[in-house]
Every structure is written in structure tokens, then in C-alpha cells.
Amino acid sequence: MKKVEITPTILRGTVNIPPSKSMSHRAIFCAALSDGISNIKNVLMSKDIIATCKAVEAIGCKIKYKKADENKELYNLRIQGRPQMKLINEVIDCEESGSTLRFIIPLLATLNNQVTVTGKGRLVSRPLDTYYHIFDEHKIYYTNKYGELPLTINGRLTAGEYSMQGDVSSQFITGMLFALPLLKGNSKLIITTELESKPYVDMTIEMLKKFGVNIVNEDYQNFYIKGSQEYIASDYTVEGDYSQAAFWLTAGILGGELYSNDIKAESLQGDKVIVDIIEEMGGKIESFLLGYKTSMSSTKGVTIDASQCPDLVPILSVIGATSGGITEIVNAKRLRIKESDRLQAITQVLTTLGADIVEYTDGLIIRGKEKLIGGEVDSHNDHRIAMAVAIASIKCEEKVIITNSQSIEKSYPNFWEDFVGLGGKLDELDMGE
Numbered sequence: 001m002k003k004v005e006i007t008p009t010i011l012r013g014t015v016n017i018p019p020s021k022s023m024s025h026r027a028i029f030c031a032a033l034s035d036g037i038s039n040i041k042n043v044l045m046s047k048d049i050i051a052t053c054k055a056v057e058a059i060g061c062k063i064k065y066k067k068a069d070e071n072k073e074l075y076n077l078r079i080q081g082r083p084q085m086k087l088i089n090e091v092i093d094c095e096e097s098g099s100t101l102r103f104i105i106p107l108l109a110t111l112n113n114q115v116t117v118t119g120k121g122r123l124v125s126r127p128l129d130t131y132y133h134i135f136d137e138h139k140i141y142y143t144n145k146y147g148e149l150p151l152t153i154n155g156r157l158t159a160g161e162y163s164m165q166g167d168v169s170s171q172f173i174t175g176m177l178f179a180l181p182l183l184k185g186n187s188k189l190i191i192t193t194e195l196e197s198k199p200y201v202d203m204t205i206e207m208l209k210k211f212g213v214n215i216v217n218e219d220y221q222n223f224y225i226k227g228s229q230e231y232i233a234s235d236y237t238v239e240g241d242y243s244q245a246a247f248w249l250t251a252g253i254l255g256g257e258l259y260s261n262d263i264k265a266e267s268l269q270g271d272k273v274i275v276d277i278i279e280e281m282g283g284k285i286e287s288f289l290l291g292y293k294t295s296m297s298s299t300k301g302v303t304i305d306a307s308q309c310p311d312l313v314p315i316l317s318v319i320g321a322t323s324g325g326i327t328e329i330v331n332a333k334r335l336r337i338k339e340s341d342r343l344q345a346i347t348q349v350l351t352t353l354g355a356d357i358v359e360y361t362d363g364l365i366i367r368g369k370e371k372l373i374g375g376e377v378d379s380h381n382d383h384r385i386a387m388a389v390a391i392a393s394i395k396c397e398e399k400v401i402i403t404n405s406q407s408i409e410k411s412y413p414n415f416w417e418d419f420v421g422l423g424g425k426l427d428e429l430d431m432g433e
């Protein structure tokens with residue numbers, strides 16, 4: 001277990017935003033299913049992405065890893081795909097990555113082979129019922145203990161009509177969209193509720209298109225998928241990650257002046273909405289050729305609908321906690337089934353730091369304060385909670401200690417180095433197991 005002790009200070013300078021985790025997962029899956037070699041460049045080897053690489057290697061593709069940056073975990077991947085998947089390992093460990101798990105399950109369900117997927121931490125109990133309903137309806141054999149991982153599957157997914165809820169996780173839809181084009185015969189995916197996290201489905205459809213696979217999206221209610229499609233190997237360079245940029249953009253607003261480089265203004269990432277939200281809250285944000293500049297601003301509370309941008313909520317809560325007036329986060333019930341129960345975790349850590357925040361079933365109400373106090377909090381083994389607290393320290397009067405600070409490795413292994421690179425003052429302590 002590691003912990004960091006932060007002495008509050010403002011952050012200044014330039015940070016290069018790491019490549020998008022969501023785009024990386026998608027590009028690696030598409031490359032793995034293609035006939036031929038794809039070069040996927042600028043991939044940050046976070047724990048989640050390592051889990052995806054190992055998962056696709058377990059279904060037969062081969063990856064050559066070439067370091068692209070001396071100091072960071074950035075790699076270029078040369079992926080030899082294998083369209084006729086071949087099971088190399090009978091057990092696939094998705095670690096703590098929800099995306100890896102939910103993207104690979106439908107592919108495994110096409111194999112007519114016994115295979116087990118497993119994971120760690122909270123992933124063991126994050127919901128998979130949407131798939132279990134499909135397995136029940138389509139006679140795909142599966143077994144799990146008390147509804148948790150490990151999950152063993154043995155069956156053959158066939159083309160046809162599939163219905164699923166759209167308000168638990170969009171990752172189930174992405175998973176089905178990867179597998180259904182490979183089947184003989186056309187399929188239709190029917191979404192039975194309003195779809196949340198729509199931009200993630202857009203990212204999937206766009207990535208599939210880059211690899212030659214076409215999906216017809218009818219108002220996010222029906223998706224039409226032609227069968228017997230082939231993934232075509234392609235080269236792709238991963239763009240900067242708006243969910244990660246959100247932490248640094250906020251750091252600039254809370255105090256100092258910060259340039260966040262390497263994020264494209266034109267992007268399908270739903271978390272790009274952070275730019276509009278900062279503006280709406282009165283934050284100073286300017287776009288330039290390579291990214292954005294944010295500078296110290298006095299911000300005001302607003303109401304934020306989290307249904308399409310769930311990953312922004314931890315850091316938006318920090319802006320809310322230090323803005324004038326009330327910030328309300330609504331439509332956020334899905335946050336309870338992420339790496340932690342994020343509504344509960346955010347409330348707990350920000351209350352400890354001195355914020356005024358109340359948790360509701362599907363949202364938060366935050367009464368902003370000019371300053372926070374500080375104190376010791378746990379990351380709840382959640383990368384986005386650890387990073388949000390680190391940025392909140394800018395507004396604290398006393399030291400901030402974060403236990404389980406290693407949780408950032410899930411998505412952003414160089415986060416603490418970047419924090420120090422911008423002038424952040426921290427001591428990192430290794431507490432052993």
C-alpha cells in the first residue's frame with residue numbers, strides 16, 4: 001500500500017495529457033480481431049490497458065510492445081490480429097477493468113469453448129446481469145458463484161435480436177457491437193431504456209468504422225448489425241484523454257495557470273463537455289492549437305447532468321466544493337457501480353477535507369466554500385477519487401494525506417510524476433503490503 005502526503009500549493013506549467021483509455025481499449029480490440037497487422041500508436045500502459053492487451057492475447061492475437069517515451073509508460077503496439085479467435089488461456093484475468101471484462105465476454109460467447117473470466121477488487125461484483133439475461137434467453141451455459149466473478153461461459157452466440165437496458169452500463173452495448181458483426185446472419189440490438197453514456201457508444205461505432213465494420217444506429221434505440229463482416233487491420237494513433245485532462249484543467253481553475261497539451265478540440269469523447277461545464281461555472285479556459293489553458297477563477301455552482309459523462313463527477317464535485325453557491329449533480333446513480341461507490345466515496349473524502357456535500361440516491365448537492373481544510377482520506381482503491389483529492393489539495397489550508405494512492409495506476413500510472421512536474425509538493429511513502 002502506498003500513501004502520499006501533499007503540502008498544498010498551486011500548480012503551474014504545462015502537462016501533456018495522456019492518451020485516451022477508452023479509445024485505446026477499442027483500438028486494441030479491433031486490431032486483435034483484424035486479419036493482418038495494425039499499428040496502434042501512443043498507448044499508455046495503465047493497468048486497465050495491460051489487462052486488455054493480455055485479454056486479446058488470450059484469444060490468439062500477438063502484440064509487440066515498443067516504448068515510445070523514455071520517462072512515461074507510453075508504447076506503440078504492433079498487433080497481429082486473429083479474426084478466427086483461438087483460445088490460448090482458459091482463464092482470462094481482467095484485473096479491475098470493467099471495459100476489458102464487458103468487451104470480451106460476448107466475443108468469448110461466440111467460441112463454443114469453455115472459458116473463465118475473472119478479476120480483482122470491485123470488478124468481482126460489478127454487474128453483469130445484462131449479459132446473464134442474454135445467456136438465459138439464448139441458452140448459453142454460464143456459471144458463477146453468488147453472481148460474482150469468476151464467471152465460466154460455454155456456448156455459441158448466434159445472430160439475432162437482442163434486447164438490453166441502456167441505463168446500467170454502455171459497456172454491454174460496446175461488447176455486443178464488437179461480437180455481432182462476426183456472426184453469420186444479421187442482428188439487431190434493441191435498447192429498452194434511455195441510453196446513458198451515449199458518447200462511449202459513438203466512440204465504439206467510430207472505431208469499428210476505422211477497422212471496416214459498419215453499424216447502423218437508429219436514435220440509440222435500435223442498432224442494426226450486418227453479419228459476416230470483417231475487421232480490416234488499420235493504423236491508429238490514440239488522441240489525448242478528456243477524462244484525465246479534466247483533472248489538470250480544474251487544477252488551473254483552482255489556482256495558478258496551466259497548459260494542458262495534446263488534446264484535440266475535435267473529439268468524440270463525451271468528457272470533452274468538461275470544457276463547457278468549466279465555462280458555464282465561470283472558469284477561465286482558452287483553447288489553443290495543442291490544447292487548453294486554464295487560469296485561477298472564481299467559479300459559481302451549476303446543475304450538472306452526469307448521465308452522459310459519469311467519469312467527470314469526482315473532479316466536478318471538487319470544483320463545486322470550492323465554487324460560490326450550490327452545485328447539484330443529477331442522474332448519477334451509475335456512479336455507485338464503478339471502481340468504488342463513487343457517490344459515497346466522493347461525499348466521504350470531500351467531507352473529511354472540510355466540504356459541505358450531501359449524498360442522494362442518484363446525485364450530490366454541494367454547497368461551495370472558498371477554502372477547504374485538509375486531512376487524511378482513503379482513495380477507496382479508486383483512481384478517479386485519488387486524483388480528484390490530489391487536485392482538491394490546491395484549495396486546502398493543511399496537509400492532505402491520501403492512502404492507497406497507488407490506485408491511480410489503473411488509468412494514469414504517471415499521475416504523481418505529472419503532479420510534481422507542475423510544482424505539486426508531495427512525499428510518497430511505501431507502506432508495504
Ligand SMILES: O=C(O)C1=C[C@@H](OP(=O)(O)O)[C@@H](O)[C@H](O)C1
Pocket residue numbers: 021022023025099168169170171174196197200310311334
Ligand atoms: O466504454 C467505455 O470506455 C467506458 C464507459 C463508461 O461506463 P458506463 O457506460 O458504464 O457508464 C465509463 O464510465 C468508463 O470509464 C469507460
Ligand SMILES: C=C(OP(=O)(O)O)C(=O)O
Pocket residue numbers: 048096097098099100311338339384411
Ligand atoms: C469506470 C472506469 O473504468 P472501467 O469501467 O473500465 O473499469 C473508469 O475508468 O473510471
